[in-house]
Amino acid sequence: MNEPLDRFDRRLLQELQNDGHLTNNELGERIALSPSQCSRRRMRLEAEGYICGYQAKINRQKIGLDMIVIIAVTLATHNRDNAYKFSQLINALPEVLEAYALTGEMDYHIKVAVRNLKDLSRFVNDILLPHESVQHLKTSIVLDTLKTFEGFPILET
Template sequence: MNKPRNELDATDRTILRLLQQDGTLSNPKLAEQLSLSVTPCWRRLKRLEDDGYITGYQANLDRRKLGLDVLAFVQVSFGAHGGELPNQFEAAMLAQPQVLSCHKITGDADYLLQVVAQSLDDYSQFVEQVLRRLPGVSAIHSSLALREIKAGSRLPLP
């Protein structure tokens, strides 16, 4: 019954799709939508969690209603790429709640961050008090979002 890690059938994909739309679906309601009994549905869900397809559950929040009006995309470059400096930077980003995402990238910069702040002053303070103080950082380029067209974390499922 255990399938190879990357092999999902149509029911597995439907479970993932339904849970991306509503992570609060109970197992009985999920089973009903799939026309499965509760136990086989629970087994499939548990396998998807155990295999790492489902990494957690969370509510999607409106950042603006929470007073987080600034959304910045920040490119960070390092002067030297060896040693522990990149690891220290990554650890520092993991500890910053206003950093929504941090990606090591190719191109002109070394990292791309997505950062939220209440105001431009708060964002400026983050840059000055956090980013500029990290050893090895040689350049910081910020792009502020003027308007959010689409934001989400739902993955396309074939």
């Protein structure tokens, strides 16, 4: 059973979200706890599923992914089997960064990273459109990024 988060847990989560490399000594200095207390809390938060993992933030342009594209997708038919087929497709594509099932006019929005227009064309025309689950899609090329995901707000309860 999960213990409720106290102010130290929330501060620990915020600090780790800002920098997952922090040692327990560094965490302790930042949130006013001993390193051993930070270690115990971190292990508990990991065990209870509050912390799902750690990963490096990669500069996408440095690795050649110059374009971000948002693609709105409408399914060919609306049933569980077709939704499952689309989900399987999306989860197998490394270009897809995020995918959301939606209410409203479009069924899904997917966020895709590609090198250039040629790669986008290949992705849309050779992968998405021919798939049996897809009826229609609209692409929007991102011109500028105003804000990127930097972590969830850790709110007081």
